[in-house]
Amino acid sequence: MSEQEKRGGGRTALDVLLHEDRIFDPPPEFASRANVRDASVYEEAEDYEAFWARWAEQLDWIQPWTDVLDWKPPHAQWFIGGKLNACFNCVDRHLEGSRRHKAAILWEGEPGDRRSFTYFELHEEVSRFANVLKSLGVGRGDRVAIYLPMIPEAAFAMLACARIGAPHSVVFGGFSPDSLADRINDAEAKVLITGDGGYRRGGVVALKDNADRAVERCPTIDHVVVVARDGEPGLVEVTMKEGRDHWYHDLAPDASTECEVEAMDAEDTLYILYTSGTTGKPKGVVHTTGGYMTQVYATTQVVFDLKEDDVYWCTADVGWVTGHSYIVYGPLANGATVLMYEGAPDFPDQGRFWKICDEYGVSVFYTAPTAIRAFMRWGRDWPDRHDLTSLRLLGTVGEPINPEAWIWYHEVIGGERCPIIDTWWQTETGGIMITPLPGITATRPGSACRAFPGIEVTLLDDAGEEVSAGYLAIPRPWPSMLRTIWRDEDRYRKTYWSKWPGVYFAGDGAKVDEDGYLWVLGRVDDVLNVAGHRIGTMEVESALVDHDAVAEAAVVGRHDEIKGQAIASFVTVKDGVAPTKELGAELQAHVADRIGPIARPADVIFAADLPKTRSGKIMRRLLKDIAEGHAIGDTTTLADPAVVERLRMQYEEDES
Ligand code: ATP
Ligand code: MG
16 A cells, blocks of 8 residues: 555545635626536536537538537547638628627737737738748648747748638747757758747847758758738848748738638647647647637637737737747637737836836736736835726636746736636647636636637546546547647657546646645646655745745755655745845745744855746746756756756755
C-alpha cells in the first residue's frame, strides 16, 4: 500500500491545503442584462450534441452537415459533411446590415500611431492579402508560416489563409531564428509572411533578419512576403533576396480586393499551432474548421458577454492560441470591435494599458495572471491615474491566478463592479473549457468555477477513479478539440489518451470543493511530494503571494533525504520592498500558518525575475534544475535565458 492509500484510502491523488471562502455574486446591474441570465443553460446543454449544433447553426454554412458528431476515440469529427469558410464567418457575413461600417479592428502601435479598419475595409484587406498569396502559388492545403509583430496585417494574413484554405502556422514574433526554423520545417510551410520589424519597449525588433537566418535552414519555403510595419521600408535595414523575397506593398496594388472563399470541409485543417513549451518540446496542435469556429464563437459570446457596442481587448499576442481564438476567430465571428496593441505594457511607462483602456473606452479586457502580478508589483498609482469606468468585464487566462492577484484585479482595475472570468483552457482545447458565466456564477478568487455548458470535466486518479483532487480529465469530445499533433499521431495518442481509454488527459492537477467549484492546482509534472503528501504548486505559491511583500512566487520540490522532497521557493517582491533574511523567515512562517507546516518552504530565494516562457508562464522545471543542481534543461522557449543563469548563481551562493 502506498503512503497515499494509507492516508486517504487511495481516492485522493492530490492533497488539498488552501481554503478560499470569499465569494462574489454577479453584480446585479451586470446580471440583469447579461447575454446568459438563466442557469438552465447547463441543463439545456446536457444533450451536448444538440447544444453545440444550435451554436453551429449560428454560423454561415455553405453546405449543412449531416451528422453532428462521430467519436472514435481518440478521434472526433464534428459537423460531418458540412462546408464553411472561417474567414467568411469572420468578415463577409458582417457586410450586410449595420456592421458593414462598424470598426472591426482598432490598432495602436507602441509609439502611439493608430490605424483602424471597418468590416468593409477588413474585407478588402483580407481579400487582397489572399490574392497576393494565391499569386505566389499558395493553394488549398498548403501551409503558410506567419511571423509578424502585433500589427493588423497579422490578422489579415491569418484570415487570408483561412479564406483560401491554406492552414496557417503563426510563430510568435519574439521567437529566435532556430525556433522559427523548427516550426517552419515541422509544418513544411511553403510561404513565410514576416515583417521588417516592430516595436517592443522602445526598441525595434528586426524580424526580417531573424527570418532570413531561419529560412536558410528551411528548404520548403519558396517565397517570403515582407510587410513593412510603416507601409513603406525604412524602419530597419533589410536585405531582400531576389526571386524569394517580396515586399507586401509591392504586390498588393496589383491584387484584386475580390477573392472567392474556398468551401472548406468542417474537418479541414484551419491551422497548426505549437504549444508554449512550458513542460517540454512544443507540440504542433492541429485545429479544424467547423467545430473550432463553433466553440470559439459560442464561448466568446457567452463568457465575455459580448455586446454590439463593446470595445473588446485581449492583450495576448496572435502568436498564442489566445490570440487565435480570442483576438481573431471568436470576436470577429461575433462582429465585435477588437482592439490590438503592438507593444509592451510598461512603455513608455507602467500605465500604458490603462491609458489605452481610458482612451478607447475598453469595456471587456482579457489578460494573463503574469501581467496582473506585474501590475500589482508596479503599484496602484498607475491605474489610478486613468478613468477605467468603461470596463465592465475582466478576464484572465494562462496560469492559475493567485487569490490575492484576483482580488487586486477586482478592486483596482474592476472597481469592484466587473465580474472576473478565470478561464481554463489550452492550445489543445482550442476554446475555453472551464469558466464562470458572468451573469450567473458567483465567483471565487482562484477558481475557474465550472465547465462551460456542453463540456464535461472530471478529476481522476491513476486508476481512472473519480476523486475530489486529482488529474483534470475530459471524458467526452468537444467541438474545438485538437484533432492530432501535426504528423505525429503517436505523440498525440501517448500524450493525451494513454492514461485512461477514451478520456483526455490535460496534464494539470485540480480539486473540486463541496460546492462543485473547480480549482486548478498546477501542472502534474510540477506536483510537490513532501513526506508522502502530493501538493500542487498553486496553493503554496498563493500562500506566498498572500503576503503583502510578495509580487510573485514559484515553488518546486527538490530532493530531500528525509522528506523525499523539500520545497524550494523563488519569490519576487513588490517595488520598494527589501528582500532581507528576516523577510525570508517571515514568509516561511506565513506559509506554515496559512496552509500548514507541511508546506513550509525549506528555501526562500529572492529573485529579480522568474524564468518564464515567451507567453509569460513560469517554467518550474528550470527552477527545479537549479534547486537540484542539475544541468539546466531545454530553454529554447524561455523569454530571457539570462534569468536562469542569474538565479543559478544566486542559488549556489545562498546555499554556501
Ligand atoms: P506545453 O504544453 O508545451 O508545456 P503550455 O501547456 O504552457 O505548453 P498552453 O497551451 O499555452 O501551453 O497552456 C495551457 C496551460 O496553461 C494549461 O494546461 C494550464 O496549465 C495553464 N492554464 C491556462 N489557463 C489557466 C487557468 N485559467 N487556470 C490555471 N491554469 C491555466
Ligand atoms: Mg500544455
